[in-house]
Amino acid sequence: MSLDDGVCTVVTTAPADLKVRGLTKSFGRAAPVFAGLDFDIARGASVALVGANGTGKSTLLRCCLGLIPVNGGTVELLGQDAARLSGRAWRGLRARTGLVAQKHNLVPRLSVLSNVLHGLLGQGSGPRFWSHMLAPAPAREAALQALERVGLPDLALRRADGLSGGQSQRVAIARALVCRPRFLIADEPTASLDPAAGEEVMALFFQLVRDEGVTVIFTSHNVEHALRYGDRVLGLANGRLEIDAPTAGLAVTDLGGLYG
Amino acid sequence: MADATTRAPTRFERPSALAFLGYALGAALLVWALDGAGWSAEKLAASGPRLADFMSRAWPPSIDALGRLSWKMVETLQIAIAGAAIGVILSLPVALVAARGVLVPDWVVVIVRTVLGVIRAVPDLAWALVFVVAVGLGPFAGMLAIVMDTLGFCARFFADDMEAVDKGPAEALTATGARRIDIAATAVIPAAMPGMVSTSLFGLEKAVRSSTILGLVGAGGIGIELKVGFDLFDYQTAMTVILMIAVVVVAVEQLGAVIRRRIIGTDR
Numbered sequence: 001m002s003l004d005d006g007v008c009t010v011v012t013t014a015p016a017d018l019k020v021r022g023l024t025k026s027f028g029r030a031a032p033v034f035a036g037l038d039f040d041i042a043r044g045a046s047v048a049l050v051g052a053n054g055t056g057k058s059t060l061l062r063c064c065l066g067l068i069p070v071n072g073g074t075v076e077l078l079g080q081d082a083a084r085l086s087g088r089a090w091r092g093l094r095a096r097t098g099l100v101a102q103k104h105n106l107v108p109r110l111s112v113l114s115n116v117l118h119g120l121l122g123q124g125s126g127p128r129f130w131s132h133m134l135a136p137a138p139a140r141e142a143a144l145q146a147l148e149r150v151g152l153p154d155l156a157l158r159r160a161d162g163l164s165g166g167q168s169q170r171v172a173i174a175r176a177l178v179c180r181p182r183f184l185i186a187d188e189p190t191a192s193l194d195p196a197a198g199e200e201v202m203a204l205f206f207q208l209v210r211d212e213g214v215t216v217i218f219t220s221h222n223v224e225h226a227l228r229y230g231d232r233v234l235g236l237a238n239g240r241l242e243i244d245a246p247t248a249g250l251a252v253t254d255l256g257g258l259y260g
Numbered sequence: 261m262a263d264a265t266t267r268a269p270t271r272f273e274r275p276s277a278l279a280f281l282g283y284a285l286g287a288a289l290l291v292w293a294l295d296g297a298g299w300s301a302e303k304l305a306a307s308g309p310r311l312a313d314f315m316s317r318a319w320p321p322s323i324d325a326l327g328r329l330s331w332k333m334v335e336t337l338q339i340a341i342a343g344a345a346i347g348v349i350l351s352l353p354v355a356l357v358a359a360r361g362v363l364v365p366d367w368v369v370v371i372v373r374t375v376l377g378v379i380r381a382v383p384d385l386a387w388a389l390v391f392v393v394a395v396g397l398g399p400f401a402g403m404l405a406i407v408m409d410t411l412g413f414c415a416r417f418f419a420d421d422m423e424a425v426d427k428g429p430a431e432a433l434t435a436t437g438a439r440r441i442d443i444a445a446t447a448v449i450p451a452a453m454p455g456m457v458s459t460s461l462f463g464l465e466k467a468v469r470s471s472t473i474l475g476l477v478g479a480g481g482i483g484i485e486l487k488v489g490f491d492l493f494d495y496q497t498a499m500t501v502i503l504m505i506a507v508v509v510v511a512v513e514q515l516g517a518v519i520r521r522r523i524i525g526t527d528r
Contacts, residue, residue, distance in 0.1 A: 065435050091437040099435035105428035107450050118446045122437025130445045172432070179436055 014042040015079075017183050017215040018064060022073035025059055032071070033059050034239040043182075046206065046216045048230030048247070050223060052259045055236045057219040061185045064217070065097060066090055078183060095122030098176035100205070102188040104168040108161035112152065112171050115160050116143040119175035132156075146178035147171070149208060166197035173205050177212070184209060186218035190225070198222070202229060223255045318495035325497050329485055333504055335399055336471045336481035343403040344467035347410025348460045352449075354411065355418030362422055362448055363440050373419070379412035384470040388479035399480025406467045406474075414456075414463045421455035422448050454524040461516040468512045472505045 018041040026032040033056035041047050049057050062068045064075055066082050075082040080093055098119070106115045113132040120139050121129055128134045132143065147153045150170040155163065163171065169189060176184055189205060190198030206229045209216050220226050226233055227247045235243030235258045242258060243250075275283070357364045358372040387408045391401035422444075429447040438446075449456075475483025482501055489498030 067431060067434060091439065094435055094437035097435055097437070099432050101428060101432060103426075103428050105426075105432040107429045107447050109450050109453060110446075114446075118433055118438070118442075119436050121433055121439070121442045121446065125439050125442050127445070129442065175432070176436070181436075185435070 014044060016040040016076075017043045017045075017078055018217070019076040020064065020073065021076075023060070023063060023070060023075065024072035025056065025063055025068075026071050032239055034236065035072075037073070037241055039234060039241060039244055041215060041217055043215055044213045045231050046209070046218070046229060047232045047234060048226035049217055049219045049234045049236060050221075050226050050243075050255055050258055051219075051236035055258075056239070057236055058187050060236065061099075061187055061217065061219065065094065065099065065185060091122065095179060096182045098179065098181040098184045100169075100172050100176045100184065100186040100189050102191040104165075104172040104192070106160040106163075106168055106171055106175075108159070110160055111157050112147065112160055112163070113140070113143055113156040115171055116146050116174045116178050119143075119146070119178035123179055142178055143174075146174035149177065150174045150204060164197075165193050166201055169193060169197075169201050170204065173201070173208065177208060177214075180212065181214060183215045184217075186216060188219050188221070191221065223252050226255065227252065314495060317493075318499035320496070321500040321503055322494070322496035323500070325485075325500065329482065329497075329500060329504060332475075332482040332485055333508060336475075336483075337468065337508070339399050339402045339406060339474065339481050340464065340467040340471040343406025343471070344410050344460075344464045346403075347407045347467070348414050348463055350407070350411050351414035351418050351463075352456075354415040355422060356444055358415055358419035359422035359448075361427075362444050373416070376412055376416050379408055380416065382408070382412075384409045385473065385477055388474045388477045392478050397478040402471060402474040402479035402481055405479055406471055409470055410463045410467055413466060414459055417459040418452070418456050421452040421459065424455070425451035457523055458520050461520055465509075465513050465516050469509050472509070 018039075020037055020039050023037040024032050024035040037060070049060065051057050059068065063070045064077060066075070066077075066085070078093060078096060080089070082090075085093065106112075107118075111132060114130075117129060117132050117135050117139060120142065124136070124139060128136055129139060132140060135143070144153060144156060147156055150173055152167060152170055152174070155167065155171075160168065160171065169192075173189075186205065190201055193201060202225055206216075208214075218229070227250060230247050232246050233243055233250055233255065234241055235255060237258050243255070354372065354376070356362055358369055358376060360366060360369050384405055387405035388402055391404040395401050395404065425448055429451065430443050433443045433447055471481050471483075473481075473483045473486075475481040475485065476487050478484070482505065486498055486501045486505075489495065489501060
């Protein structure tokens with residue numbers, strides 16, 4: 001995907017940041033959550049992953065980042081075969097990725113600035129990155145700039161558990177973006193927000209990731225969001241991809257069958 | 261109101277045969293334990309007058325030795341505070357390798373938890389005897405005993421607190437390439453901190469209770485005064501010691517409850 005004056009154009013020849021082939025995942029002896037999934041995500045693309053509860057959307061996202069093991073198939077993330085990566089290599093790769101989750105996942109008792117600073121732990125390790133009080137000046141500056149990008153620089157020293165839901169998710173977005181990632185996963189980023197805050201957060205999130213050319217795969221139960229913010233939709237049902245199509249040719253009714 | 265055709269549930273269920281067997285086994289176990297413990301109704305009945313005799317000889321408590329006993333109580337508190345503080349500090353790194361999914365593989369966790377179980381299984385008086393042999397009579401042996409007692413208690417419960425924290429923040433940091441030690445320091449420990457503060461205060465209360473009797477085996481503190489009081493039939497001094505211990509232990513427990521409410525907002 002390329003960006004020209006803010007207009008997104010899907011360029012099919014862009015190299016893939018994520019290549020999934022024959023991906024299968026099951027828990028214990030239960031039937032696979034999904035099996036034989038194949039799809040690519042081009043660099044800079046924004047892909048919506050939709051499907052009913054329990055179809056394995058969150059599981060699929062976590063498999064892509066190696067957060068949970070897979071039972072079969074391959075995942076190639078940012079040009080690297082996940083199966084061949086050592087622990088150290090995974091950390092190096094994940095320093096260019098991020099995760100924004102439904103529950104925001106901030107550490108409640110710490111300051112907003114420290115929470116954002118922790119997004120840099122893939123690039124800098126040790127006590128100097130544990131708290132904003134000890135952090136090197138460039139790291140503090142980067143964290144503050146990330147907070148400015150989400151419009152919350154004034155709340156830098158407030159405790160994370162004193163934020164509203166919308167503010168909290170903005171901070172989580174700042175934490176995910178502070179390390180300038182190339183690939184982001186957003187798992188139901190607005191599910192715990194009221195509709196107005198949800199719209200605001202989605203608009204801000206996609207403005208930022210598009211500005212920075214970040215590749216995104218996100219899940220949402222809001223099919224309007226999927227069509228508005230995704231270049232492409234992957235529809236997961238019955239353990240396989242029932243839909244894999246550009247959003248341009250899709251309507252809300254086309255996705256209704258996934259929830260039947 | 262319930263439909264007229266709906267039958268109200270029975271108030272009491274008839275226990276199954278297996279449940280009856282369980283109750284019978286429980287009752288038999290209690291009888292067996294009482295027998296082994298030398299249960300004697302006659303002795304219990306005869307104990308009243310003897311207890312009354314003791315109370316008449318112990319009351320009023322002696323205030324002549326209050327100055328000396330107060331200094332012993334200060335030493336007792338010093339043993340408890342120093343031992344609990346060192347025990348809590350040591351518990352933090354030990355808990356990190358005793359908590360599943362935080363720093364080390366599960367097999368290491370099993371080993372560390374087993375060692376902590378052994379440390380906890382040894383009573384504080386036994387630890388005091390060991391350290392009296394190792395470092396000699398006096399409060400230092402008592403303090404080391406309290407360190408072991410606090411370590412066995414706090415490290416285990418710190419680890420439980422760490423395992424119970426929300427895994428979301430750790431997952432978010434893992435997704436950015438953070439190391440396990442960084443995740444432990446920035447996501448696990450801060451989230452577990454309220455529980456760990458509460459556990460530490462319980463550790464201090466436990467240390468104060470333990471330190472009052474370590475003197476019985478020569479490990480410092482006010483316990484030696486209690487032993488000497490009973491050995492010399494100086495029950496008035498012994499009663500003074502008992503009351504001082506009760507006042508200090510209750511005061512420390514109340515203080516712990518107040519601090520817990522202030523810091524954590526709960527009485528946990």
